[in-house]
Amino acid sequence: xxxxxxxxxxxxxxxxxxxxxxxxxxxxxxxxxxxxxxxxxxxxxxxxxxxxxxxxxxxxxxxxxxxxxxxxxxxxxxxxxxxxxxxxxxxxxxxxxxxxxxxxxxxxxxxxxxxxxxxxxxxxxxxxxxxxxxxxxxxxxxxxxxxxxxxxxxxxxxxxxxxxxxxxxxxxxxxxxxxxxxxxxxxxxxxxxxxxxxxxxxxxxxxxxxxxxxxxxxxxxxxxxxxxxxxxxxxxxxxxxxxxxxxxxxxxxxxxxxxxxxxxxxxxxxxxxxxxxxxxxxxxxxxxxxxxxxxxxxxxxxxxxxxxxxxxxxxxxxxxxxxxxxxxxxxxxxxxxxxxxxxxxxxxxxxxxxxxxxxxxxxxxxxxxxxxxxxxxxxxxxxxxxxxxxxxxxxxxxxxxxxxxxxxxxxx
Amino acid sequence: xxxxxxxxxxxxxxxxxxxxxxxxxxxxxxxxxxxxxxxxxxxxxxxxxxxxxxxxxxxxxxxxxxxxxxxxxxxxxxxxxxxxxxxxxxxxxxxxxxxxxxxxxxxxxxxxxxxxxxxxxxxxxxxxxxxxxxxxxxxxxxxxxxxxxxxxxxxxxxxxxxxxxxxxxxxxxxxxxxxxxxxxxxxxxxxxxxxxxxxxxxxxxxxxxxxxxxxxxxxxxxxxxxxxxxxxxxxxxxxxxxxxxxxxxxxxxxxxxxxxxxxxxxxxxxxxxxxxxxxxxxxxxxxxx
Numbered sequence: 001x002x003x004x005x006x007x008x009x010x011x012x013x014x015x016x017x018x019x020x021x022x023x024x025x026x027x028x029x030x031x032x033x034x035x036x037x038x039x040x041x042x043x044x045x046x047x048x049x050x051x052x053x054x055x056x057x058x059x060x061x062x063x064x065x066x067x068x069x070x071x072x073x074x075x076x077x078x079x080x081x082x083x084x085x086x087x088x089x090x091x092x093x094x095x096x097x098x099x100x101x102x103x104x105x106x107x108x109x110x111x112x113x114x115x116x117x118x119x120x121x122x123x124x125x126x127x128x129x130x131x132x133x134x135x136x137x138x139x140x141x142x143x144x145x146x147x148x149x150x151x152x153x154x155x156x157x158x159x160x161x162x163x164x165x166x167x168x169x170x171x172x173x174x175x176x177x178x179x180x181x182x183x184x185x186x187x188x189x190x191x192x193x194x195x196x197x198x199x200x201x202x203x204x205x206x207x208x209x210x211x212x213x214x215x216x217x218x219x220x221x222x223x224x225x226x227x228x229x230x231x232x233x234x235x236x237x238x239x240x241x242x243x244x245x246x247x248x249x250x251x252x253x254x255x256x257x258x259x260x261x262x263x264x265x266x267x268x269x270x271x272x273x274x275x276x277x278x279x280x281x282x283x284x285x286x287x288x289x290x291x292x293x294x295x296x297x298x299x300x301x302x303x304x305x306x307x308x309x310x311x312x313x314x315x316x317x318x319x320x321x322x323x324x325x326x327x328x329x330x331x332x333x334x335x336x337x338x339x340x341x342x343x344x345x346x347x348x349x350x351x352x353x354x355x356x357x358x359x360x361x362x363x364x365x366x367x368x369x370x371x372x373x374x375x376x377x378x379x380x381x382x383x384x385x386x387x388x389x390x391x392x393x394x395x396x397x398x399x400x401x402x403x404x405x406x407x408x409x410x411x412x
Numbered sequence: 413x414x415x416x417x418x419x420x421x422x423x424x425x426x427x428x429x430x431x432x433x434x435x436x437x438x439x440x441x442x443x444x445x446x447x448x449x450x451x452x453x454x455x456x457x458x459x460x461x462x463x464x465x466x467x468x469x470x471x472x473x474x475x476x477x478x479x480x481x482x483x484x485x486x487x488x489x490x491x492x493x494x495x496x497x498x499x500x501x502x503x504x505x506x507x508x509x510x511x512x513x514x515x516x517x518x519x520x521x522x523x524x525x526x527x528x529x530x531x532x533x534x535x536x537x538x539x540x541x542x543x544x545x546x547x548x549x550x551x552x553x554x555x556x557x558x559x560x561x562x563x564x565x566x567x568x569x570x571x572x573x574x575x576x577x578x579x580x581x582x583x584x585x586x587x588x589x590x591x592x593x594x595x596x597x598x599x600x601x602x603x604x605x606x607x608x609x610x611x612x613x614x615x616x617x618x619x620x621x622x623x624x625x626x627x628x629x630x631x632x633x634x635x636x637x638x639x640x641x642x643x644x645x646x647x648x649x650x651x652x653x654x655x656x657x658x659x660x661x662x663x664x665x666x667x668x669x670x671x672x673x674x675x676x677x678x679x680x681x682x683x684x685x686x687x688x689x690x691x692x693x694x695x696x697x698x699x700x701x
Contacts, residue, residue, distance in 0.1 A: 040520065042626060045529035172671055200670050205621055205630040208427040208551060209665040209673075212420055215545050229529065229622040230630045236620050240535035240548035261622065263534030300529065 030073040031066070031326065033058065033313065034099030036089055036114070041081035042203065042228045043106050046256060049306025050128065051076060052296045054103065057313035059295070067317045068324065075099060081106070083113040090117045100326045101126065101316055103309070107227065108132060108175040112402070115140065119400055122328045126316065128308040130250060130275075132178035133357075133384075134403040136392035138332065142357045143312045144304070145275050147182045148386040149362050150250040153379050154273045155186045155223075157364055158248045163220025164192040167245075169210060169234065170225035172199035178404045179225045179250060185405040195219045205230040207237045214243065221246040224270070232258055239266040246271070253277060257301035259371040270367040271376070275346050275360035276307040279373040288345035311344045315351070315358075318342050332356075336395050347381065354393045357384035416543025423547055424662045426555040432654040433558035434616060435631040436638035437565065438609030440650040441602055444639050445582045447504050448497055448603070451512035453635060454628020455519060456607045460485045460614030462526070465623060468533045478615035485611020486604045493603035501585075501599070515628075522625035535619045550620070557616055561609065562651055568605070569646065578602050637681050643691020652692050657681070 035054050038047035058074045066072055075097055079085040086105065093099045094117065102118055103126040105111040111127050118125040118139045125140050133146035158166075168183060170176030176199055184194055196217040198210055211234075214222065224247050226234055235258055247270045252258055254274035259267045278289065278301055292302050292310075319340060323330035334340050341350035347361045364377040391409045392399070403409060435457065442450045460481045467477035496514065500507035538549035569575035580588040581598045589595045613631065621627060638657060642649030660680050665673035688694055 039528070040523055040626075042624070042629075044523060044626075045624060048528050198669055201674055203630055204670055204674070205627075206427070206431055209424050209662070210670065212424065212545055213666075218544075229624040229627070233621040236532060236535055236622075237548065240539065240550055240620065242539040242546045242548075260531065261529055262532050266532075266534065298527070300527075 028070045031068075031070045031320075032097060032099040032101075033072055033074050033316075034090075034093035034097060034102045034104075035074055035076040036079055036086055036093070036102070036104035036110075037076065037309075038081045038106050039078045042230060043081050045229060045261070045300075046303060046305055047106055049299060049301070049303050050104070050106070050309040052292070052299060053302075053306035053308075053310035054313060056292060056295050057310045060291075061313065061317060067320050072313075079110070081110075083110050086110045086113050087117055090114050094118070094121050094123055099123065103128060103312055103316075105129070106305070107173065108178075109173050111135075112174065115400070124316070124319075124328045124331055126312040128312045129305050130255065130308075132175050132182065132404070133386060134178070134407075135401075136355060136387055136394065136398075136403060136409075137400045138356070138394050138398040139328065139400075140356060141312075141315070141335075141351060142355075142384075143308045143315060144358070145250075145273075145360050145362065146357055146384050146386070147179070147250075148384060149275070149360055149382045150273045151179070151182045151186055153362055153364060153377075153382070154248050154250070154271065155183060155192075156190055157377065158221050158246070158271060159187070159190050159192050162246045164190070165195045165218070165220045166192060166223055167196040167198075167214050167217050167219035167221075168194060168223045168225065169198050169200065169214075170223075171227035171231060172201050173227075175227065176200075176225050180223075181405050183223055200226060200231055202228055203230045205233045207234045208241075210234070211238050211241050211243055214245070219245065221248060223247075224249040224252055227251070232256060232261070235262055235266045239268075245269070248272065253365060253367060253373065254304040257303055259367050259373065260301045262371075264371040265369040267367045267371055268369045271364065273362050273364045273379070274304055275349075275362055276302075276304040277363075277365055277373060278302045279365070280346070280363075282345075284343075284347070285345045307345065311342065311349070314342050314344075315340075332394075349381075352384050352388065353395055355384055355387035356394055357387065359383045414543060416545055419542045420545055421662070421666070423551070424666060425658055427551050428658040428662050428665075429654050430551070430554040430558040432634055432638045432658055433561060433651070434554065434609075434613040435635040436642075436650055436654065437561050437646070438606040438611075438613065439635045439639050440606075440642065440646040441565075441609070442606035443636070444642065444644050444646055444649065445578075446501075446599065446602060446606070447582075448500065449504060449508040449511065450497075450606070451508055451632075452492070452515040452518065453511075453610055454626075454632040455515050456485050456489060456610035456628075457614035457617075457631050458519070458522070458625065458628040459488060460611030461618035461621070461623060461627060462522070462530070462614075463611070464615040464618040465530060465533050474533070474536060474619070478612070478618075481615040481618075482608050482612035485614070486608025489607020489610075490600050490604040492607070493600045497603060498596075498599070519625045519628075526625070528624060530623045532621070532623055533619050554616055557612075561612070562647065566647055574598070574601070637678070641681055641684050641691055643688075643693035645693035645697055648696040649691050649693030652696060656692070 037050045058072045077089040127142045130144035253272045254277035319331040322334045336353045350359050361381045362379040439453045463481035463484045464477045535550050577593045581595045638653050642653035661673045661677040664676040
């Protein structure tokens with residue numbers, strides 16, 4: 001018994017020694033990228049492309065020599081759509097794994113759960129989704145589109161084309177509520193009217209009553225801000241009830257690829273403004289899609305989240321290489337020069353120094369009865385200007401707040 | 413109130429009622445009668461939905477695919493009963509853990525094997541207009557199916573020899589066994605019927621919903637709530653519970669929206685469990701005697 005015990009300890013020691021040896025051997029320690037994306041649960045179908053995009057970017061970067069000669073190590077944890085788990089995993093990545101950068105989060109609720117934790121560290125955090133906008137936080141760099149890029153383009157177009165009466169169906173959490181606030185603000189400027197607003201708890205899948213409320217209110221078009229697989233059942237049920245209304249959204253098609261998941265014509269007459277959708281047909285976009293599908297042949301759709309997640313890692317690479325450092329303060333110095341740009345598949349995109357949000361080339365797309373996607377209008381590159389306009393300037397101060405049309409910075 | 417609004421009220425009630433009955437009927441047998449806290453109930457529903465979609469994609473007509481899917485879920489239920497559930501009849505709380513584990517394994521395996529989402533098959537054509545409103549015919553088919561399930565359960569459990577034996581076994585297994593009932597087989601068949609009804613629920617709702625491995629979760633709260641409010645008796649418990657909860661939810665949904673509808677329904681559930689811990693059937697069955 002005794003000797004066997006000793007043997008075990010000896011073996012353990014050997015293993016530890018070997019482990020120590022192998023890390024000592026590497027010339028430069030690898031650069032650690034912490035990634036939090038849901039790949040199970042209600043949002044798995046949109047989180048999966050985010051994980052894939054990150055993996056593809058890391059593989060490409062490592063093949064071409066890494067970042068500043070350091071290999072990139074991707075540490076992915078799956079918070080399964082649970083905000084408490086987002087916080088727990090974020091602490092683990094930041095404190096135990098000591099990642100150089102944290103990326104991820106799908107819902108705005110998960111992002112707001114993460115931010116206070118990241119803000120206590122000096123680790124940069126990339127949020128890679130389109131969202132309801134307004135976060136003015138020096139730790140956070142946002143690479144997705146925001147309302148001035150999505151709603152300020154879509155809503156006037158919808159009003160002009162379909163009419164002034166709008167009914168809003170939105171998920172009942174910060175994203176849905178703040179997006180609805182944006183809609184009210186923009187509609188007011190256009191002389192439009194919100195004839196109904198309904199906030200739906202996440203996980204609800206039955207919409208017969210909502211459909212009838214809409215028919216009663218007689219809107220000209222619907223603003224769809226429903227989130228998650230369960231709530232997406234609305235489209236099938238509305239089509240079956242022959243609701244037949246034009247729809248607009250900031251998250252459908254390019255993000256949730258509902259036109260691929262539902263049988264036509266459930267998504268007929270849906271409109272959205274997007275910086276990326278898989279149907280973009282340019283040489284750069286096609287090359288990007290080709291690389292993606294070569295690595296992930298079974299991907300149903302490369303959504304804008306996946307696309308943004310991929311480019312966020314290149315954005316980080318650009319910042320680190322220009323700063324010759326991984327420290328947040330040094331990266332922010334690069335951002336402050338106003339010359340933090342990369343050539344993405346949509347074109348050249350840059351980080352705005354005041355808000356640390358990203359400029360995007362926006363296109364308005366529509367879905368036809370066979371679920372074919374057509375580009376209705378090309379807006380060119382739109383800057384994320386709103387935060388700067390209302391007084392957020394991260395080069396001067398760091399309020400770590402999220403502003404909305406009804407919650408503006410205090411005038412000093 | 414116009415005729416259109418009146419019809420709309422009925423339609424909304426029928427819609428919620430069908431959802432509650434179809435999602436709860438399988439659980440009413442497995443949990444209400446047999447006492448197994450089946451956390452994998454939602455996965456039997458998912459199974460029914462996925463088999464339906466798979467068969468429709470192979471060219472099987474929808475109605476036939478739905479029947480086959482319910483049968484498939486029922487057969488899987490019998491297998492699950494034989495290998496897992498059988499060991500937990502005397503340990504109801506452990507059955508919760510075992511079936512929850514099963515549920516996690518099944519959803520995660522489906523995610524890995526089939527992927528995070530599959531393409532829907534579309535609701536069968538057909539809609540009609542009443543006044544300003546248009547309605548989907550398929551939602552009324554769901555209501556008809558819910559009523560048919562109740563009638564079917566009544567016939568099986570009240571009018572057949574198997575029903576008598578099953579009720580005897582659930583009330584006192586040892587005595588039933590002593591009198592010659594093959595209780596093992598009766599448990600297996602009852603669990604199979606419960607699983608099959610869950611599968612039928614998934615099959616019927618498959619055309620109207622997003623198909624993801626965790627889709628069963630959207631049914632599970634409503635199904636447990638209905639069964640708990642109803643109590644042990646499937647017919648005198650689950651059906652009145654569904655009518656009661658559907659009325660509350662429909663009225664609140666219509667006037668205050670989905671959030672209040674959900675809160676109100678759960679609040680009513682808390683009140684009922686507080687006042688009638690054994691569920692509605694404890695009152696109704698006593699009256700009937």
